[in-house]
Amino acid sequence: MSFQVHWERDDYSRIPFHLYHDPAVYALEMERIFRGPCWSYLCMEAELPRLGDFRTTWVGDTPVVVSRDAQSGAIHAFVNRCSHRGAMIVRKTHGNAPEHVCIYHRWCYRTDGELTGIPFRRGLKGEGGMPADFDMAAASPQRLRIANVNGLLFGTFSAASEPIEQYLGEFGMGMIQRFFHKPVRILGYSRQLIGGNWKLYAENLRDTYHASLLHEFFVTYGVDRATQKGGVKMDARHRHNMNHAYTATDTQEEARAAYAGNAGVALDRMRLRDTKLLQHTPEFDDRMNLAAPTFFPNALVVQINHSLATRQIRPKGVDALEVFQTVFGYADDSDELTRHRLISANLVGPAGFVSMEDGEAIELIQKATASTTDETNIIEMGGRGAITDQAHRVTETPVRGFWSYWAELMGVEPPGGVR
Amino acid sequence: MNHPLSSSVPPSPELRAAASDLMAEYGLRIDEDRLEDWIDLFDQICDYKVVTRENIEQGLPNVLIWCDNQDMLRDRIASYRDVNEYNLHWGRHVIGPLRFCGRVYAADQALARADRAPIWVIEAAYSLYQTDLEGASRLFSVGRYRAEIIASPAGTLARIRSMLVIADTALIPTLLAAPI
Known part of the structure; x- marks a missing residue:
């Protein structure tokens, strides 16, 4: 099929909405991405x-x-x-x-x-x-x-796929090693059916800008704030991404000043009656309390405090996707730690305090953009032009990274398109 | 924590009526958005958990929601009220007839067995519909309740000691914010 995209800009800071709605685009994605050279x-x-x-x-x-x-x-x-x-x-x-x-x-x-x-x-x-x-x-x-990367299984239909080490890059291999450095214990599954195109979820995982704004629980109860030390890292091709933050690296005053004047988000407004949900003793050497490496096209590994999970994106037609989440701990976890991981499961998944909103935000986009013809979104938070790692999280640059690789696989890169 | 009782004493008609009223209130208070009043249906010592049948059948402990005391329940509702965003809708619970599964005694009560209030295990099927603000309805979740209820000495007022919601609907449409 011959297929072209009219890109308004060559840095993917404008994405035409019809790409989330066109069944022919969806069919081509299944062929060129999921049955193509991706793991x-x-x-x-x-x-x-x-x-x-x-x-x-x-x-x-x-x-x-x-x-x-x-x-x-x-x-x-x-x-x-x-x-x-x-x-x-x-x-x-x-x-x-x-x-x-x-x-x-x-x-x-x-x-x-x-x-x-x-x-x-x-x-x-x-x-x-x-x-x-x-x-x-x-x-x-x-x-x-x-x-098989440390027990995480990837598959490809294509004989032309790069070796997995090269595909994931040092970045991806290192992050998988971090999470899967010892035997895991599967704690169970959750599923969420979201009425939106699969790419909206893939973008959501690369958009660190939304995290502390849409998921207000993060800020209200101090789980994660944009003022913490953290950032976004990508692989060399900018197709994978990791949002991360370090425990206790900002002060309450810094955070209060940063969020002052933003409608709908406020610190110190409420207190949990039972704070055990948020109890966190760093268990990784890097002391991150939030680490969320995302692998093109369908995977996320996520740590929020002591909650650990993988998520798999399952496209279900052009306007629906399933998020299939596998919650895990480690084989050598004590009963007490397993219980704490299960209590921490309140944070993530379809009913998660810091994740439920994604389903609604994505459906709102799918609903409101169905009627568009030439209109585009705006992806400029964190800057235009070159796609680079950033030592802060006020950014959606990795979303442009996703689109640059999408365009390459789909054979529709604009002349001079950034990578 | 609780020990099953071997005798198969049937519940009194008063207790059946109290339990039936309890579950009617349970569904209606959620549907009427009286979630703080819904928490009042729980005992001071209580547990509320939403799990899926998919996990139960595999013997896996993962939870969608787990509040192991009243404070956590109040936190969940406070967050729902003031912090979380969710799809705007009205909910409607349809709860089936109750089955009394037996009695247990709480292990933590340091009283002679005869003096302890019995805890009854009941089950009921539910379906939960959601209707959006433009009036379109969908089946949101179907499953069953397995609850431990504790009755007043006269058997006329029941409270929930623990509520286990086992959703057959593992594939949650959109998201799960309000309790089931």
């Missing part, structure tokens, strides 16, 4: 502890099975679609199976996705059956290449 986050290895364990997941809008080989223990991922008629092979979200059988005509697949059995393949009493030269191995569902 997508699948799940965690800790979710597949035993031989034959499987989880179903999504890469863009493609259903995928991730499984631990029933014999060798290797991790595999393959498209969850029967080669025969296209029915979903695995229907459960998770489980354990020595093989996978499609219910329609009982075609049978190994845990690595290879087609190994077709009922009545040779016919019955010399009648019917498949042609003798039918090649079962060649007809198997498409497999993804897998990369």
Whole structure:
């Protein structure tokens, strides 16, 4: 498909709203991004502890099975679609199976996705059956290449993808090492269905400007304020991003002055009756209390105090997305710390004190921009032009980084477009 | 913390009526936006948790909301009132008939068993609809309540000791701000 974008500016400080609404753009994104040369986050290895364990997941809008080989223990991922008629092979979200059988005509697949059995393949009493030269191995569902980074599993459909170390960069590999330096314990899942285009969520994760304004809880109760030491870091290609902040690096006076005069956000207005929710003893050497590395196209790893989670973006059509969150702790956490992580789960997820608002903000954009033709948004907080790391968080520059890589993958970079 | 009681004593008609009134008030006070009054339906010692069936079935402890005392409940409501932003809507709870599952005695009561107020475990199905300000309604959440309720000695007034909301609807539409 030939596809062009009229960019008002070559630094992605103006994005046309129709890119969040056009079904043809969405279809092309699924092909060129999610089935293209990107590494997508699948799940965690800790979710597949035993031989034959499987989880179903999504890469863009493609259903995928991730499984631990029933014999060798290797991790595999393959498209969850029967080669025969296209029915979903695995229907459960998770489980354990020595093989996978499609219910329609009982075609049978190994845990690595290879087609190994077709009922009545040779016919019955010399009648019917498949042609003798039918090649079962060649007809198997498409497999993804897998990369395992400290137990975080990524997959790609493309043979042309960069090695994962290069794709994530030193930045990404280092952040994953930070979070997954020891065995994790899965605490559970949450899901949120947001009526907006998937890119609005990807942008939200790269927009540090909104955090302490939309999520007023951060400021009201002092969890995170723009006055804390922190900033945004990106990989060399500016496709991934990390918002981060350090515990107790600003004063109450600095914060009060900074937020004075901003409608709707005020410090010292309220106090929690029970403050255990906010109790935080730095548990990482870097003493960050907020770290949120985001990996193009679909992943976030997030720490807010003692709450730890991954989030996976699952596009659900041009105007909807699911946020699939996996909450975890560490295998060596005490019962007391596990309880504290669960209490801290009040902060994040669909009912999270500092996260619930994203669903509403994104739906407001999707609703209000549906009728647009040429109109664009404005992305200038933090500056125009070159895309660079910043040692503060009054910025949305990483959003422009996202769009620069999006434009490259979609083949629609403007002449002289920044990267 | 609580020990199950082996005997299968049926609840009195007074207690059934009190529990039924309690759950009617529970849903209506949320729907009427009387959330501070809703908290008054809880005992001084209380616990409120919203979890999903998806996690329960896998034996996973993750919570969507967990307030393990009245102060946390009041914080949650205060934040809802004055801090959080959410989709503007009216809620409507439809709560099914109550099932009495049995009695337990609180382990923390240092009284002879005969003198302790029994705690009854009840369950009920719920559905929760949301209607936006232009009048469009949607099914927001469906699931069940599993509550421990404590009755007055005469059995005429019941309070919630713990409320476990097990939402079948793991896929939360938009966001979850007001309690279920």
